[in-house]
Amino acid sequence: MFGTYEYDDDGFRTCSVTGLDIHRSAEDMVKLFGVTAIVSLAFGGIFAIFVVLTRWEVVGLLSPGDFYTYLSMHAWLLLVFWMVFMEIAVLYVGGPFVLGRKLPWKRLSQAAYALMAGGAVTILTAIWLTEQPNQAPLLTSYVPLPSSEWFYLGAIVFLLGALVAALPFLATIWKEKRQNPHGTMPLVAFGAFITSIVAAEAIVGGLVTYIPTYLWRIGVFPALDAAWYRQMYWIMGHGTQQINLLAMITIWYFMTHVVGGAEVASEKVSRTAFVLYLFFINMGAAHHLMVDPGLSPAWKIWNTSYAAYGAVLASMIHAFAIPAGLEVGRRKRGKGGGVFGWLKTAPWSDPGFSSIVMSVILFGFLGGITGVMMGQMQLNMTWHNTLAVPGHFHATVVLGTTLAFMGLSYYVLRLVFGREWVLKPLAVIQPYLYAGAMSITVLMMMYIGILFGVPRRHPSVMDIPGTDFSFAAAKPLFFIFGIAALVAILGGALFVVVAVGTLLGGDKYEGALPVERPTAVADGGPASDANGTSSDGQSDGSDDDEEGMAHHMLSMRGTFILALVFFAVFVVMMALNWFLLSGLWKIG
Numbered sequence: 001m002f003g004t005y006e007y008d009d010d011g012f013r014t015c016s017v018t019g020l021d022i023h024r025s026a027e028d029m030v031k032l033f034g035v036t037a038i039v040s041l042a043f044g045g046i047f048a049i050f051v052v053l054t055r056w057e058v059v060g061l062l063s064p065g066d067f068y069t070y071l072s073m074h075a076w077l078l079l080v081f082w083m084v085f086m087e088i089a090v091l092y093v094g095g096p097f098v099l100g101r102k103l104p105w106k107r108l109s110q111a112a113y114a115l116m117a118g119g120a121v122t123i124l125t126a127i128w129l130t131e132q133p134n135q136a137p138l139l140t141s142y143v144p145l146p147s148s149e150w151f152y153l154g155a156i157v158f159l160l161g162a163l164v165a166a167l168p169f170l171a172t173i174w175k176e177k178r179q180n181p182h183g184t185m186p187l188v189a190f191g192a193f194i195t196s197i198v199a200a201e202a203i204v205g206g207l208v209t210y211i212p213t214y215l216w217r218i219g220v221f222p223a224l225d226a227a228w229y230r231q232m233y234w235i236m237g238h239g240t241q242q243i244n245l246l247a248m249i250t251i252w253y254f255m256t257h258v259v260g261g262a263e264v265a266s267e268k269v270s271r272t273a274f275v276l277y278l279f280f281i282n283m284g285a286a287h288h289l290m291v292d293p294g295l296s297p298a299w300k301i302w303n304t305s306y307a308a309y310g311a312v313l314a315s316m317i318h319a320f321a322i323p324a325g326l327e328v329g330r331r332k333r334g335k336g337g338g339v340f341g342w343l344k345t346a347p348w349s350d351p352g353f354s355s356i357v358m359s360v361i362l363f364g365f366l367g368g369i370t371g372v373m374m375g376q377m378q379l380n381m382t383w384h385n386t387l388a389v390p391g392h393f394h395a396t397v398v399l400g401t402t403l404a405f406m407g408l409s410y411y412v413l414r415l416v417f418g419r420e421w422v423l424k425p426l427a428v429i430q431p432y433l434y435a436g437a438m439s440i441t442v443l444m445m446m447y448i449g450i451l452f453g454v455p456r457r458h459p460s461v462m463d464i465p466g467t468d469f470s471f472a473a474a475k476p477l478f479f480i481f482g483i484a485a486l487v488a489i490l491g492g493a494l495f496v497v498v499a500v501g502t503l504l505g506g507d508k509y510e511g512a513l514p515v516e517r518p519t520a521v522a523d524g525g526p527a528s529d530a531n532g533t534s535s536d537g538q539s540d541g542s543d544d545d546e547e548g549m550a551h552h553m554l555s556m557r558g559t560f561i562l563a564l565v566f567f568a569v570f571v572v573m574m575a576l577n578w579f580l581l582s583g584l585w586k587i588g
C-alpha cells in the first residue's frame with residue numbers, strides 16, 4: 001500500500017537510516033493502522049471546527065442538541081480512534097521493527113483491524129444517528145444517561161479488536177525472549193512492552209464496564225449503579241490516557257535517537273521509570289472521582305496525592321532523560337558548544353524533530369504541571385468541570401501525544417512508505433503553527449475556566465440557563481480562544497494535507513541521514529549539519545564509562561538548567577493556584 005521499498009526473499013529489508021531489519025508483515029500492518037489513524041484525525045479535526053465555533057459565543061454555531069453530537073464525534077474520533085489505531089502501529093514499530101522480526105499471526109492482526117474498524121464505524125454511526133430518548137454519549141457515556149445500544153456494542157467490539165491486535169506484538173516479545181533469554185530488550189521495545197501491559201489492563205477494564213452497560217441498555221439489567229459505572233469506566237478512561245502517555249514517551253526515545261542523535265543517558269534509570277508507571281499509574285484514575293460522594297477523602301487523597309506521585313516521578317525522570325540523552329548524544333558528536341549549543345544546532349527545520357521536542361516541552365509545562373495541580377483534591381475544587389479541564393487535557397493529548405504521533409508519522413512516511421514529504425516548506429512550519437496556536441488555545445481554556453468558572457461541555461456559553469449568572473467578563477479571552485483554536489485546526493489540517501499528499505504523490509525517499517551517527521560518519525551525513533557550531537572539546541567519541549561521573553554530569557549541564565527552570569515554574573504555578581483557592585471563601 002503506497003510503499004516504494006522492495007524486500008528480499010525472506011520478506012525483509014534493511015532500513016538505510018535506522019539500520020533496522022524490517023519485515024514486510026509488520027510494515028504492512030503499520031501502514032494500515034497508521035493510515036486509519038490519520039483518517040480519524042482528519043475527521044475529528046473537522047468536528048473540532050464546529051465545537052470551537054459553538055463555544056466561541058461570537059459565532060454560537062450549533063444548537064444544544066447538535067453540540068453534544070458533534071462533541072461526541074470529536075472525542076471518539078480523536079481521543080479513541082486517532083490515538084488507538086496509532087498506538088497499535090507504535091507497538092508494531094516498537095516490537096517487530098526494533099527487534100528485527102516478522103510480525104507473527106498476521107491474519108490475526110488483520111482480523112483485529114477489521115474488528116476495530118467495524119467497532120469504530122458502529123460507534124460513529126450510532127452517535128451520529130442519536131435520537132431521543134437516546135443521548136449523545138460524549139466521551140464518558142455515564143449511566144444512567146442512555147445512549148444507543150449500538151454505541152455500547154460498537155465499543156465492546158472495538159475494545160476486543162484492540163486487545164487482539166496487541167497479541168501479535170506480545171508474541172513477538174515472547175519469541176524474542178525464547179530465542180534470546182539473556183539478552184536485554186532495547187529500551188524502545190521495553191517501553192512498548194510496558195505500554196501493552198497497561199493497555200491490556202485498560203481494555204479489560206473497558207470490557208468490564210461496557211458489557212454490563214450494554215446488557216443494561218437492552219433491558220437485561222434493570223439498573224446500573226452510577227458510582228460503580230464511574231469507577232469501572234475510569235479504569236479504561238484513565239488507563240487509555242496512560243497508554244497515550246507511554247506510547248508518547250516511547251516515541252520520544254525513538255525519535256530523538258533517530259532524528260536528533262540522542263543516546264540513552266542511563267538505561268537503568270529509564271527502565272526503572274517505565275516500571276514505576278506499571279505500579280502507580282492506575283491509581284491516578286481516582287482523580288476522576290474527586291467529587292464523587294460515595295468515596296472517602298482519605299481514599300481520594302491517598303490515591304491522587306500519594307500513590308499517583310509514583311507515576312509523576314516516572315514522568316519527570318523521562319522528561320529529564322530525554323533532553324539529557326539528546327545533550328549527551330549531540331555533545332559526543334561534536335554538536336555541543338557552550339551550555340545550549342546542542343539545542344541550537346539541532347535539526348529544527350525537520351518536522352520529525354521539532355514536533356517531538358515541542359511535545360516534550362509543552363507536555364511538561366502545560367499538561368504535566370496542570371495535571372498534578374488539578375489532581376490535588378483541594379485545588380481540584382477550582383478546576384472541576386470547568387473549561388480548564390479540557391484545557392489541561394488538550395495540553396496532554398494534543399500538545400503531548402498528538403504532536404509526538406505527528407512527528408513519528410513524518411518518519412513513517414519516509415522510512416516505511418519510502419516517500420519524501422510533499423510541500424516541504426509547509427511541513428517545516430506545520431509543527432510550529434499547530435503547537436503554537438494550540439498552546440494559546442489551551443491557556444485560554446484554562447484561564448477562562450479557572451478565573452471565570454465557565455463550565456465545560458456547555459453550548460450556552462455566556463450564562464447558566466435558569467440563573468442570573470453571566471460570563472460576559474470572559475468575552476475577550478473567548479475571542480483569543482476562538483482565533484487561536486481555528487489556527488490550530490488549520491495547523492492540524494496542514495499535517496493531514498502533507499501526509500495524504502505524500503502518500504499519493506511523494507517522490508521516492510532517498511534515505512539521507514537526518515543526523516550523522518558515529519557508525520555512519522563515513523558517508524558524510526547532511527553537509528549543513530557537519531559544520532555547525534564548534535565542538536565543546538569533550539567529544540572524542542570515546543566511551544563514557546571511563547570518563548567518570550563528573551564528566552558525565554557536565555555533559556548534561558544544559559538539561560540540568562532546563563530542569564531547574566521547570567521546577568521553578570512548577571512551584572510558582574502551585575503557589576498561584578493555592579492563592580486563588582484561598583480567595584474563594586473569606587474565612588473569619
Ligand code: HEM
Nearest residue numbers: 048075078079138139390397398402456457458485488489
Ligand atoms: C486543533 C485541535 C483541537 C481543538 C481546537 C479542540 C477543541 C476542543 C473544544 C473547544 C472542546 C470542548 C470543550 C467543552 O465544551 O467541554 C473539546 C473537547 C474535547 N476534545 Fe478537542 N480539540 C482539538 C483537538 C483534539 C484532539 C487531537 C483530541 C484527542 C487526542 C481532542 C480530544 C477532546 C476530548 C476528549 C474532548 C472532550 C469531550 C467530552 O467532554 O466528552 N481534541 N476540544
Ligand SMILES: [Cu+2]
Nearest residue numbers: 238241284285
Ligand atoms: Cu485520568
